[in-house]
Amino acid sequence: MDFTDLYIDGAWHKGAANERFDVLNPATEEVIASVASAEIADADAAMDAAEAAMKEWAAQTPRHRSEVLRKAWELMTARLDHFAHLITLENGKAGTDAKGEATYAAEFFRWFAEEAVRADGMLTHAPASGARIMVQHKPAGLAVLVTPWNYPAAMGTRKIAPALAAGCAVIIKPASETPLTMLALMPLLEEAGVPKGLVNVLPSKRTGALVDHMLHDPRVRVVSFTGSTGVGRKLLHSAADQVLKPAMELGGNAPLLVFEDADLDVAVEGAMLAKMRNLGEACTAANRIYVHEDVAEAFTAKFTAAMSALKVGDGTDPSVDVGPLVNADTRDKVAAFVADAVAKGAKIECGGTTPNGTGFFYPPTVMSNVPENADCVHDEIFGPVAAIQTFTDQDDVIRRANDTEYGLVAYVFSENMKRALQVCERLEYGMVGLNRGLVSDPAAPFGGVKQSGLGREGGHEGMLEFMETQYISASW
Helix, strand or coil, rough: CCCEEECCCEEEEECCCEEEEEEECCCEEEEEEEEECCCCHHHEEEEEEEEHHHHHHHHHHHHHHHHHHHHHHHHHHHCHHHHHHHHHHHCCCCCHHHHHHHHHHHHHHHHHHCCCCCCCEEEEECCCCCEEEEEECCCCCEEEECCCCCCCCHHHHHHHHHHHCCCCEEEEEEECCCCCCHHHHHHHHHHHHHCCCCECCCCCHHHHHHHHHHHHCCCEEEEEECCCCCHHHHHHHHHHHHHEEEEEEECEEEEEECCCCCCCCHHHHHHHHHHHHHHHCCCEEEEEEEEEHHHHHHHHHHHHHHHHHCCCCCCCCCCCCCCCCCCCCHHHHHHHHHHHHHHHEEEEEECCCCCCCCCCCCCCCEEECCCCCCEEEEEEECCEEEEEEEECCHHHHHHHHHHCCCEEEEEEECHHHHHHHHHHHCCCCCCCCCCCCCCCCCCCCCCCCHHEECCCCCCCHHHHHHHHHCCCCCCC
């Protein structure tokens, strides 16, 4: 790999300790790169660079920032195949899925190029005092971005693009399993016109200590994290010491509801997207599938046929639909969920057995008759396993769907729009897919409620996460 060192102040560095760690191809278990591991001194250097770069960047016109981001979109769109291949190598996802992620990742640059010129303020007349109320949005300050391994391109651009649009500088800590895609993005940003020091990338095996150190530096004003709720809670504790602005996109336990009046072909297609996008390694993945008893047999048969038809293998093969899971721990956790559910009475409709041989593979699996006390009902599966339960009563299934500490996304399938929208409004989730298995869109405010996070990414709200509102009272 060409870019495997730390990226600080527009240059490549071996790191203060000159230590490295290996990145594996999850399909072959072979080492594909050795990457520099950042230490505290490297974080200090990155923050120094970011502080200096932000002064000039924040003073640039919104149009200038917009045009740089637009150029980044153009360059990345021209190189989608390159980034897709890199995503497949370090993450394992199949080629089609990787190309979809690369396209989605690039789109954040275009969307926030358009939003950069729309940080609208307000001028109004105070009714009581007669003073003028002037409101404007200003860059919040240095932002620390912590991204997960499941979307090595998109989770980075979803944070970088709005931060740059807002006028902020960033330090990115990519996941240790998948740092290569984010490092490879840096030469592209240079070419697009991003000033040196504005974006810095610090892969590290000492994630906790490194991020905690940065969150206690007074120059840092925003922390944006995508990952598990458990880690998010720890980061919020650290952020509290400096009263940082947090943007947290955390875990999920998404329910998918199929009512008796649903178009089953649409529901199966939506369930395949909601379950198998990124091999189920997504916080938005359908984790609990509730199907009305009247259509449960027909839905399960159609869904099982679709899952059984997927080809498993190395994602670099264009005929493969399903690649490996990211590592052995993730695969073993998925297998344990299946074993637990079967022991408690679930029935395997397809899959359900860990294959022998090299690579962290697990087959697309459908389980029916999954009991309420199965572990997979209460925790994220994060793999290609669909757990089907049945229901007969609308109020009861809404109660079951809401019976979780998470509240990221839910899915509803029904041809009765009045009933479907009533159900959507009663679901305690930040997002709902109505007759759709895909909700992620750069133009939409992505985020959850309850233990699934704080703030929103994407949409107009995504840029405001990196801005502070200033109010000026004036009289003339």
